[in-house]
Amino acid sequence: MKYNQMSRLNCGANIPIMGFGTYSCENVREETKQAVKIALKMGYKHFDTARIYGSEASVGEALTEAIFVDQSVERQDIFVTSKLWGSDHHDPVSALNQTLLNMGLEYVDMYLVHWPVQLKPWATYPVPNEQDFERVLDLETTWAGMEKCLDMGLCRAIGVSNFSTIKIQRLLSFASVPPALNQVEMHPMWRQSKLREFCRDHNIHVSAYSPLGGPGNAWGSTAVVDDPIIQSIALKHKATPAQVALSWGLSKGGSVIVKSFNKYRMKENMRALDLRLDDRDLLDIERMEEKKIMRGEFLVNETTSPYKTIQDLWDDEI
Numbered sequence: 001m002k003y004n005q006m007s008r009l010n011c012g013a014n015i016p017i018m019g020f021g022t023y024s025c026e027n028v029r030e031e032t033k034q035a036v037k038i039a040l041k042m043g044y045k046h047f048d049t050a051r052i053y054g055s056e057a058s059v060g061e062a063l064t065e066a067i068f069v070d071q072s073v074e075r076q077d078i079f080v081t082s083k084l085w086g087s088d089h090h091d092p093v094s095a096l097n098q099t100l101l102n103m104g105l106e107y108v109d110m111y112l113v114h115w116p117v118q119l120k121p122w123a124t125y126p127v128p129n130e131q132d133f134e135r136v137l138d139l140e141t142t143w144a145g146m147e148k149c150l151d152m153g154l155c156r157a158i159g160v161s162n163f164s165t166i167k168i169q170r171l172l173s174f175a176s177v178p179p180a181l182n183q184v185e186m187h188p189m190w191r192q193s194k195l196r197e198f199c200r201d202h203n204i205h206v207s208a209y210s211p212l213g214g215p216g217n218a219w220g221s222t223a224v225v226d227d228p229i230i231q232s233i234a235l236k237h238k239a240t241p242a243q244v245a246l247s248w249g250l251s252k253g254g255s256v257i258v259k260s261f262n263k264y265r266m267k268e269n270m271r272a273l274d275l276r277l278d279d280r281d282l283l284d285i286e287r288m289e290e291k292k293i294m295r296g297e298f299l300v301n302e303t304t305s306p307y308k309t310i311q312d313l314w315d316d317e318i
């Protein structure tokens, strides 16, 4: 049986559950653009980018050509996510306006606080230096700016990324608009049971990034797709390990954001929507050892970061 391809968010919008990631460390503009064009033709409708990926312009170019030139798709049928980098926490409205300019769009569907880390305005690169950190995270001011983005119609929904349950709880204590979504690392080896339960209780959608464990990424791992349990479930269903990992992510009721710029693997990943794991498979996956891959070491230091240790960053949820 196929998965229902949309999920309803707490703000009333629908999010397509199969998302297309656009982070690649090479960040070759034409390659990203072509990949998005192929993905659109294959039926992907949810595109994930961020200021810090440097992919907003190429994603925007592919989408606007499809919408306004080829007219092969309508804007309202596409779901676009972008993210606020730490250096822009003081002014989300200007940051999102810049994102919209980069993409050639009038609005994004989802705007996320990328990490719970505030940086000095000049720190517009992925790995901050010691002098780039604000010592305190002023989430109240940042979230007020996110709510303003929503009020101004620059985005249709707002949310967070890489937030622990404790950080979301804090956010909920003062937010006028609760986050619609938390985008976090999630795959069969980092299952996020506690966070999923918390988000379900608060009607916050969980979106899984690195749903394959990021094989091929400098910081990623092939541990998920190479795992014997995943491989044997794949064999049993005549599926691939990647499809098993994606289907597991989808079985948890949220969405997955998978990146491939290879048309065969894009198609393979899309077909995970047709694969349903059975109870036995799900139990077997629960037995897998857990290991977080994206630990966020680059945001931790003993002097200037509000997070002195990895445990501080994730509030011991690691």
Ligand SMILES: NC(=O)c1ccc[n+]([C@@H]2O[C@H](COP(=O)([O-])OP(=O)(O)OC[C@H]3O[C@@H](n4cnc5c(N)ncnc54)[C@H](OP(=O)(O)O)[C@@H]3O)[C@@H](O)[C@H]2O)c1
Pocket: 020, 021, 022, 023, 024, 048, 049, 114, 161, 162, 183, 184, 208, 209, 210, 211, 212, 213, 214, 215, 216, 217, 220, 225, 242, 243, 257, 258, 259, 260, 261, 262, 265, 266, 268, 269, 294
């Ligand atoms: N919010 C955040 O902090 C955050 C962090 C990380 C990622 N993300 C988002 O999530 C997206 C996906 O995460 P990710 O790129 O880290 O990890 P991923 O989707 O788990 O893995 C991507 C890697 O797997 C390869 N791949 C894709 N499909 C495959 C398949 N069927 N079989 C084998 N290998 C396959 C890709 O290579 P090919 O391209 O060669 O196929 C690429 O190297 C990112 O692009 C980004 O949009 C967000």
